Amino acid sequence: MFFRAVASPVRSSLARPCLGLHAIRNSIPAPIVAARHLGIPPLIAQPPGGIVGTVNDPVAIPPPDKLHGSYHWTFERLIALGLVPLTVAPFVSDAALAPAVDSVLVATTLVHSYFGLQSCIIDYIPKREFGKVHDACMWLLLGGTIVTGYGFYKFETEDIGLTGTIAKAWKA
Secondary structure: OHHHHHHHHHHHHHOOOOOOHHHHHHHOOOOHHHHHHHOOOOOOEEEEEEOOEEEOOOOOOOOOOOOHHHHHHHHHHHHHHHHHHHHHHHHHHOOOOOOHHHHHHHHHHHHHHHHHHHHHHHHHOHHHHHHHHHHHHHHHHHHHHHHHHHHHHHHHHOOOOOHHHHHHHOOO
């Protein structure tokens, strides 16, 4: 009884048509609103309402791909969980293992960062709306990851490394 008394005003307010800028803004898909807010127009024209075809057309099912399905999600979670002990391991291990543990920490951090930024690009710069801009962002991410990996390599081989720098900063 209480639920009906609370839900009926909400239901009636949802049933009323909304007019104005708020209603127009809510009818536009979120990535388009975000892109327009930044001043970036979508490069591929979208159909009205974002609907392609008719209601009776079957949904196009993408081919199954294990690398971008549950295995990919599981691998991302394992990498994230692996970072937890790796951040502490160089400080508690002996000096002989420090370079190996430091290298694994750097590689895991690079992979974790790549997957996280890749997810951001896929979510906020979708290929169906931005086309070649999406592809360019993915290539920039790959190039940036390679340059960062090379920088970490030089830092590990010619300097004190990541954990040595963190230890110095911690003691300072």
